[in-house]
Amino acid sequence: xxxxxxxIIIPVDFGEQSLIAVRQSFNMAKLTNSELTLLHVIDNDLxxxxxxxxxxxxxxxxxxxxxxxxxxxxxxxxxxxxxxxKVNTRIMEGKIYDAIVDVSAEEDAGLIIMGTMGAVxxxxxxxxxxxxxxxxxxxxxxxxxxGKEHRFGIKHILLPLDLTKETxxxxxxxxxxxxxxxxxxxxxxxxxxxxxFINNKLTRQMDQVSDHIQEAGIQCTSEFVKGGDVVDExxxxxxxxxxxxxxxxxxQEVGFTDxxxxxxxxxxxxxxxxxxxxxxxxxxxDTTTFxxx
Numbered sequence: 193x194x195x196x197x198x199x200i201i202i203p204v205d206f207g208e209q210s211l212i213a214v215r216q217s218f219n220m221a222k223l224t225n226s227e228l229t230l231l232h233v234i235d236n237d238l239x240x241x242x243x244x245x246x247x248x249x250x251x252x253x254x255x256x257x258x259x260x261x262x263x264x265x266x267x268x269x270x271x272x273x274x275x276x277x278k279v280n281t282r283i284m285e286g287k288i289y290d291a292i293v294d295v296s297a298e299e300d301a302g303l304i305i306m307g308t309m310g311a312v313x314x315x316x317x318x319x320x321x322x323x324x325x326x327x328x329x330x331x332x333x334x335x336x337x338x339g340k341e342h343r344f345g346i347k348h349i350l351l352p353l354d355l356t357k358e359t360x361x362x363x364x365x366x367x368x369x370x371x372x373x374x375x376x377x378x379x380x381x382x383x384x385x386x387x388x389f390i391n392n393k394l395t396r397q398m399d400q401v402s403d404h405i406q407e408a409g410i411q412c413t414s415e416f417v418k419g420g421d422v423v424d425e426x427x428x429x430x431x432x433x434x435x436x437x438x439x440x441x442x443x444q445e446v447g448f449t450d451x452x453x454x455x456x457x458x459x460x461x462x463x464x465x466x467x468x469x470x471x472x473x474x475x476x477x478d479t480t481t482f483x484x485x
Contacts, residue, residue: 197226197227198224199302200226200304200305201295201296203232206267212307218344227277228277231281231291232263232281233283234285264281268280282295293325303332303333308336327470328442333365335437346369346375347376347436349366350380350439351366351401352426352438353394362439362441366405367410370405370410377410378415378433379412380414380425380426381394382417383416383417384419423459423460439469
């Protein structure tokens with residue numbers, strides 16, 4: 193058995209949403225015996241904009257770096273005191289999404305937890321774009337947190353199902369998380385097709401998944417929703433079941449690049465007030481076991 197300690201990477205810009213992500217990370221770190229790494233990225237483009245005739249770019253960078261380091265150290269000390277979790281800090285320069293992905297790969301992180309503002313308005317489009325890039329490029333799972341109010345822990349998990357080959361992978365990950373947090377899993381299948389063969393296949397799959405989850409000792413419910421917009425219906429079910437986490441697989445679309453994720457997954461990440469766990473369906477570079485992978 194590996195004694196390796198895994199890292200949970202949390203991008204921190206000291207804004208409200210990133211601090212919400214920090215607070216939501218405590219229980220996950222404890223239950224997975226992981227360390228938190230607070231990552232602040234200094235955007236060089238911003239430094240160029242702030243450069244003036246009075247201060248050179250290097251002076252601005254030095255002043256900003258000192259301020260950021262103190263803020264990170266203070267936040268890390270506060271987290272250690274409140275949670276007892278080990279906390280590391282890192283400061284990187286460059287593009288936000290590139291730095292997050294690079295650090296998560298370098299640390300062989302088990303998870304990234306990051307705040308996002310969705311994709312409405314210019315500023316929110318920028319913040320939402322960073323989250324989207326991280327979700328589709330990071331090898332490890334990513335939890336994006338948009339909403340302001342969240343309970344501690346994960347009591348209810350929403351598990352949307354379709355007929356993709358990654359369904360079994362997603363279900364087993366949901367079971368692992370449910371075991372850690374004592375969660376109830378809510379299965380939902382949204383049916384757009386009027387094809388009876390497809391609908392019967394979806395029904396059988398939902399029944400099989402429900403049986404599998406219950407055989408694992410996890411309480412679950414199942415719901416079959418006909419018609420309506422897939423994303424709208426998933427978000428309605430999330431609200432109705434008081435879900436604390438929505439689990440999705442970021443399906444890679446066939447096209448010019450393998451870094452696209454489905455439009456439905458993108459919309460859920462942008463619109464959901466409930467934290468969204470996005471899992472890229474590809475093998476990790478090693479075979480060591482991290483609890484939610």
